[in-house]
Amino acid sequence: xxPEAQEGNIFTSSLDFLxxxxxxxxxWPFPYGTACCAIEFMSTETAxxxxxxxxxxxxxxxxxxxxxxxxxxxxxxKQAPILKxxxxxxxxxxxxxxxxxxxxxxGFYDCYCTxxxxxxxxxxxxxxxxxxxxxxSFFDAMFDLQKKVEDESYMKQRAERLKEQIEDIKxxxxxxxxxxxxxxxxxxxMVSNTVRSKVNDVLDVFPFKKGR
Amino acid sequence: xxxxxxxxxxxETKFNVEKDASAHWDHSVIAKASVLRxxxxxxxxxxxxxxxxxxxxxxxDYLGFQxxxxxxxxxxxxxxxxxxxxxxxxxxxxxxxxxxxxxxISNLYPIANWQERxxxxxxxxxxxxxxxxxxxxxxxxxxxxxxxxxxxxxxRQWLSTNDFLLPAxxxxxxxKGYKVVERSKEVLPNEDEYLTGSIQE
Amino acid sequence: xxxxxxxKPMNWIERLYIFEAFRGLWxxxxxxxxxxxxxxxxxxxxxxxxxxxxxxxxxxxxRLMLRPDxxxxxxxxxxxxxxxxxxxxxxEAAPAEDGRIEKRVLRFDIDHLVCxxxxxxxxxxxxxxxxxxxxxxxxxxRKREDFxxxxxxxxxxxxxxxxxxxxQSQMAPGGTKNKQALDAWGLKVN
Numbered sequence: 001x002x003p004e005a006q007e008g009n010i011f012t013s014s015l016d017f018l019x020x021x022x023x024x025x026x027x028w029p030f031p032y033g034t035a036c037c038a039i040e041f042m043s044t045e046t047a048x049x050x051x052x053x054x055x056x057x058x059x060x061x062x063x064x065x066x067x068x069x070x071x072x073x074x075x076x077x078k079q080a081p082i083l084k085x086x087x088x089x090x091x092x093x094x095x096x097x098x099x100x101x102x103x104x105x106x107g108f109y110d111c112y113c114t115x116x117x118x119x120x121x122x123x124x125x126x127x128x129x130x131x132x133x134x135x136x137s138f139f140d141a142m143f144d145l146q147k148k149v150e151d152e153s154y155m156k157q158r159a160e161r162l163k164e165q166i167e168d169i170k171x172x173x174x175x176x177x178x179x180x181x182x183x184x185x186x187x188x189x190m191v192s193n194t195v196r197s198k199v200n201d202v203l204d205v206f207p208f209k210k211g212r
Numbered sequence: 213x214x215x216x217x218x219x220x221x222x223x224e225t226k227f228n229v230e231k232d233a234s235a236h237w238d239h240s241v242i243a244k245a246s247v248l249r250x251x252x253x254x255x256x257x258x259x260x261x262x263x264x265x266x267x268x269x270x271x272x273d274y275l276g277f278q279x280x281x282x283x284x285x286x287x288x289x290x291x292x293x294x295x296x297x298x299x300x301x302x303x304x305x306x307x308x309x310x311x312x313x314x315x316x317i318s319n320l321y322p323i324a325n326w327q328e329r330x331x332x333x334x335x336x337x338x339x340x341x342x343x344x345x346x347x348x349x350x351x352x353x354x355x356x357x358x359x360x361x362x363x364x365x366x367x368r369q370w371l372s373t374n375d376f377l378l379p380a381x382x383x384x385x386x387x388k389g390y391k392v393v394e395r396s397k398e399v400l401p402n403e404d405e406y407l408t409g410s411i412q413e
Numbered sequence: 414x415x416x417x418x419x420x421k422p423m424n425w426i427e428r429l430y431i432f433e434a435f436r437g438l439w440x441x442x443x444x445x446x447x448x449x450x451x452x453x454x455x456x457x458x459x460x461x462x463x464x465x466x467x468x469x470x471x472x473x474x475x476r477l478m479l480r481p482d483x484x485x486x487x488x489x490x491x492x493x494x495x496x497x498x499x500x501x502x503x504x505e506a507a508p509a510e511d512g513r514i515e516k517r518v519l520r521f522d523i524d525h526l527v528c529x530x531x532x533x534x535x536x537x538x539x540x541x542x543x544x545x546x547x548x549x550x551x552x553x554x555r556k557r558e559d560f561x562x563x564x565x566x567x568x569x570x571x572x573x574x575x576x577x578x579x580x581q582s583q584m585a586p587g588g589t590k591n592k593q594a595l596d597a598w599g600l601k602v603n
Binding site for chain 1: 461486528551553554556
Binding site for chain 2: 075078080081082085109110112113116
């Protein structure tokens with residue numbers, strides 16, 4: 001990795017601008033609605049609030065095609081593995097909005113079954129307080145998220161990811177080499193053992209005089 | 213005349229039940245677990261009571277209750293009559309902590325199946341003869357019974373997997389005449405395949 | 414009863430479909446032009462430019478009421494923290510130097526992330542020190558710590574937003590027009 005790729009220049013910064021412009025104006029949410037906050041979210045889709053105004057044209061009900069995971073409602077411990085799996089299924093780049101008191105902090109459910117905030121499971125970018133929040137709060141969160149997307153650098157992320165991958169490959173190949181050496185030794189030992197036992201068998205069958 | 217005043221002597225002679233002194237605004241009887249099935253069958257079928265509906269099955273944990281000793285648990289059956297509107301009876305069965313066993317009534321009332329599962333889930337009371345006594349609300353990995361008084365209120369349990377519900381789905385599909393080509397295989401949480409999707413605290 | 418609806422047979426212009434397709438597109442175009450030229454007639458509220466009108470009775474962000482000398486009216490009795498179902502009010506008390514009150518409040522934080530805006534704290538307050546009439550309804554932050562509102566933020570509201578003739582905030586018990594409260598603080602009663 002050359003250091004030029006990590007620093008900003010006119011090509012990378014304009015590419016960043018273009019990519020971020022595209023990303024921030026097409027944030028498609030995936031509504032993970034489990035409680036009353038989801039009803040408030042539904043009203044943002046109506047003609048009065050009209051989420052399409054800010055580019056969130058569709059609400060995608062599959063994690064593969066969405067950018068924003070909108071967790072609206074109480075998350076119980078039984079629900080938590082499902083939420084985690086859905087987050088893992090989303091393609092990068094992905095962002096998470098926690099909507100409402102329950103999703104952000106557990107709210108007043110302080111009991112054996114409620115997760116005290118989904119940030120124990122998945123990273124959260126924007127929190128919305130309120131029980132439930134008004135649709136305007138959700139718009140505020142989307143504007144905040146758009147600002148956050150603008151600040152991100154696509155090229156820097158790409159460089160970091162490439163660096164990680166290269167380190168990963170190096171580490172894995174080193175492990176493989178060590179493993180190979182270990183296995184070679186084992187195999188040698190095994191072969192010598194079998195040969196020795198075979199020789200012993202042959203010696204047992206044809207007892208030669210030991211004194212020879 | 214109140215229907216309970218005529219019903220109670222019959223129950224007393226037949227099933228040796230007692231009146232519940234703690235019930236102030238409805239009719240409640242205390243029965244032993246050995247006669248419970250006969251008692252509920254009688255209440256359901258007899259002309260004098262005709263309790264066709266089972267409203268609820270309730271578990272009670274009396275741990276730390278004021279001026280109360282043993283037994284620790286109780287199970288209550290709330291019965292309601294439809295052909296004689298307004299008639300309701302509660303049947304209470306005390307269960308000690310040593311043997312947590314009550315006979316099931318799920319073949320008398322089909323709804324009792326799930327309600328008994330819930331009582332088992334939250335209190336750990338075992339209903340003998342129940343066709344499918346599993347947890348209903350809590351997770352299969354959950355330890356303990358959360359509505360018991362000695363369960364710590366702030367104890368959280370992290371779970372690693374979601375419920376494996378595909379066998380039940382396949383069973384249901386087969387009952388509707390579909391043919392299941394390939395049986396699904398459960399990946400256990402301790403296997404390597406699963407570890408990438410697991411939750412860490 | 415079943416009522417059969419007979420469809421009118423199409424004439425040759427309709428059967429060509431081309432004119433019908435343009436007729437349908439004209440409806441779409443009308444709506445598009447309306448959005449471009451006469452935006453104000455649409456039902457959509459352009460949110461960040463036009464804020465919704467929120468009533469004073471809407472349970473919004475809290476504010477701490479002040480005495481005439483500028484100290485918070487709170488006497489640190491802890492009733493609000495006790496009444497709170499979400500346990501989101503954190504308060505600390507200290508003995509007051511002023512003889513008229515027993516305790517004064519040192520720290521009064523409300524975690525607006527955990528708060529469920531039920532209004533029980535306002536109802537529980539015996540001296541009407543806490544109100545929820547700021548009309549501030551949007552709570553959006555990127556960190557959980559930012560939601561904790563300290564006391565000075567709860568106290569720093571503008572008196573111009575709450576005029577004297579506003580019955581909701583001034584005629585309530587403990588308001589400036591309340592005779593008893595003004596008597597206790599040695600102020601003139603009008």
